[in-house]
Amino acid sequence: MRLLAPFKPSLASPLTLAWLAAVWIGVLGNWPLWQRMIALPELDNARGHVFVLVFIGIVIALQGALLSLLAWRRLIKPVLVLMLIATAALAHFIGSYGTVIDPTMVVNIVQTDVREARDLLSLRLALSLLLIALPPIVWLWRRPLADAPFGRRLGFNLLGFLGGILLMVALGLSCFADLAATMRNYKSLRYMISPVNAFYSLGAVAARAGAQPKGPPEVIGADARLAPRPAGAKPPLLLLVVGETARAANFSLDGYERPTNAELAKLPVLSFKNVTSCGTSTAASLPCMFSPLGREQYGEQKKPQQNLLDVLQRAGLAVLWLDNQSGCKGVCERVPNSMTTQLPAGAKPLPAGLCDGEECLDEALLHGLDERLAALDPARTTQGVVLVLHQMGSHGPAYYKRSPAARKPFQPECTSNALQQCPREQVVNAYDNTIAYTDHVLAGAVRWLQGQQQRFDASLFYVSDHGESLGENNLYLHGVPYAFAPREQTHVPLILWMSEGAAAGDVVGKGPQAQCMAQRLDQPYSHDHLFHTVLGMAGVQTSVYRPAMDMIAPCRAR
Template identity: 45%
Template sequence: MLGSNSSSVARPQGEPAVDDPLVPAPVGALRSHWRAVDAWLARPRTARRVVVWLSLYLALVANWPLWIELARIGGAPSVYLPSIASMLLLTVCGTVALLSFTAWSRWMKPVWFGVVVLAAVVQHYMLSYRVVMDPSMLANAMQTDANEVRDLMSWRLLLNVILVAALPGWALWCLRLAPQRLVSQAWRNGVLLLAVALLAAGGAMAMNRQLAPLMRNNANLRYMMNPLASLYSAGSVTFGPVFKHNRRLIPMSGGAALGASYAGQAKPPLFVLVVGETARSDHFGLNGYARDTTPQLAARKVLSWRDVHSCGTNTLASVPCMFSPLGKQAFEGRKDDYENLMDVLQASGLAVFWLDNQAGGCKGVCDRIPHASAFDPLDVGVKSALCDGDECLDDVMLKGLDQRLAALPAERRAKGVVLVMHQMGSHGPSYFKRSSPDSKRFLPECRSNALAECSHSELLNGYDNSIAYTDRFLGKTIDWLQGQSAAFDPALLYLSDHGESLGEYGLFLHGVPYSFAPEVQKHVPMVAWFGEGMTARRQLSASCMSAGLDTPLTHDNLYHTVLGLMDVKTPTYLPALDALASCRGRDAMATSSRAAVGPSGRTPG
């Protein structure tokens, strides 16, 4: 019989007491702590308190790319520690302010857990590829097809998500939310929002002397605040179009007509424009790269411009811009849509066709002209040899090309043909998939989509193999064009949409906002080949063109250069932006002939 001061502790039936001699002391202590944590989580909490805790957790655990970047910029701890403290305050306040709109006692746990998972995924890609989640990057990611998504998946991603999301996921599952009336929750949430807004404003004003130059000189930092940046970018991409006025399609093809070179022509022109993908100018052997990545192009004596810059740093931004008549600045500031180069060429009477080897398509450029996917339909044998699922090597675009050409309207084909081929090129991170086994010259190559798992030399090998494969593909395309010389005057122009980071400054892939993107994401290759028929037809001076290969050019020049080469007359054509204007015509040919003969009347040499 127990005395009056005896006590007992209730426990589940069949569970031994903590001090049971049959239970080892560490196990008993662990059970005791577990029950204490479970009891603590079981206490009812307001949704606002959960939001504050969650914001603090995310700021500390899911913002390592931001803290690392601040440490890199600051150099010394005395410089970067105050910066980290300032950005921590702003990140916590911003996240609390955002999540205060979800601070309700019912149905919010899945939303909060979704935010945690999003933050974990974004941090993984920021750490792995040094990208920032600005609206342009998120829009590009939202257009990623299933094959590209598969390339970006890895066990490292799963592990990183678990490390960040497991603890808050378990806590959200266990905790109880205190019920409150709707009106009470609403005004309290408003007070929380106002409080953190005032705290953030006060902190920003107090630290303005340090924060202002930091943010002005490092604009990328604002897109590294996780999950604020990704949520802001998602909202901008998703809801931004809703609040914008309906875009009109502004015609630009009025007055388009074929020039004098088409009158009584013996053969029509056949022009192939290859839109490259993720190719860097400094990795082309033609442009001085130490490795001979372009032997096929060199053997065909092409022209390679060495100072060409892109309109954007991702396909979604660059491809529509490079075909636009507006130029980069006006294109980015436009309020309406405009017809593009393909519309003008079609309006002139030429046969035009867009062939795509990217599931993401032409980004609207080919919507109003004939177009097709290179991998649909495909012969079973070709598909097994060149494709992995719905993703194919670029050689697939050369299969059945004669039949595609013959299927174009005869009356248009008799005037001339413009064929655009949109490459898969060097699209990362799975560079090893962008070249065939028989074309891999640089080994060992990185065989993983988690680039951090590979050495820098393996990464370069995989990327350079993809460039070498593009070289071989372009060589085959030129050979096909030469085979058409009996019926056409052929020419080819290759221009990449953007470049790629391969670890420089700790960056990988592409898509960094243009204003502070590294040079390697903007410096792109541009290559041209002209058959004898096209050279004579347009009176192109080879020596003049060779002398201008170091002339600075941009994507803005493409529209006008193609119109000039194809002799299409239109009010939107600007000769000053035509890269070949000064090397075309009788005067250029005469100058070239005089230079070849020399002042003494004899051929030099």
């Protein structure tokens, strides 16, 4: 009869559960890390395989040591559930897209809106949660826990922590040469140790935010003013288009073999071919590219500063930020701003098919621009206007959503947000369709500017915030830490168009200034030049303007 009695699991120690979870997380939950390490050429030998096994032990020891501190009867189960779910989700994203979880990526995650997050959901994510998180969660939740006096439990937990640390040190010393060389040559591996990577990065972001002084941002360009215009000259109208996830490698204007820029190729535009981004994500690049500090200094600033838009507005120009993305990351907080779905008075409704209720195609940015221009402060408009259009662009992984059905010249395209499940050529087709659609939108922007030339000296300045990986080296999307990011994620397109008046009497593509600029298309530029080039194009004089960083200044002087 005892054989028929219901099974009653024995009481388990919280510390035992902590170490069992550490083994599960270390071995199974970190499979993308082990896959990446085994693929390294330096480790493709017997000694390398032994090192990988030792490193697995180091990761288990680290996880076990940290979980030992949390091995309390009422705490351990909720903690382990959180850890297992986080590990399973991270395993999916790291394994599927080759991304790493550093502080910058955590900022991206925090700032992701609902529609962006929805694009990242997939059956593979559900499968990862089902296989990695669900079995141990069900097992441990049904496991009764043994109780112990506080002092005794504290002693056991400290022994578990110290034991884990000693084991980690011993294993590290046993293969120190291989460990040091691997961590030095492949620094991204440290951000693949899940879920420690995510919690460490989250803590780093919180600490950085807490360390910043409170209060308004530091004023820059307090002396900003507009340079006197010659008699009869028109005020400037600059359309500054911030691209999203567009990499220069797929622009035919920059040498790509496919005709992704068929419309712009018919216009007198200048395409700068050697431009690097300030970061590899929108959260990093967008504030940086509008700052006068440049990439090297931006991450070291002690106090938040105002940005380019503040200086333009202070000089007396009318400024408007129009967004078709998830926001301006704080750049447009102090200037007029709007979403594409927020139409001005008098504007016609958005055409059918341009928006689906959750997001709009980028042509929505051009809809109602006349009414938006008319709604700006008239006193400022007479001095000049800067309109910033923030695209949805080529935002992944659902590239197929970023271009309308009538503008998909490259077929067949990947229609899944699980890019690794599509043949690579279909992923590239879907991405190239987004570039071809951006080409169409930019050509439409130029046509709109041409219609404004009776009132303004019009210009278009387009640059993407960062690039994208499309499967090279098994990497997808973007966000790799800048120090070891591939060129596909940092090499971005930059396109310039100027009307006759804006080019100071020289039609771009025909006169001396155009010839001067054409000779500089292969020069190395970066997002660091944006701040000063836009100030020069808008005719703003200020002490923070550096002519040496103005891309057009050498040719404007001629």
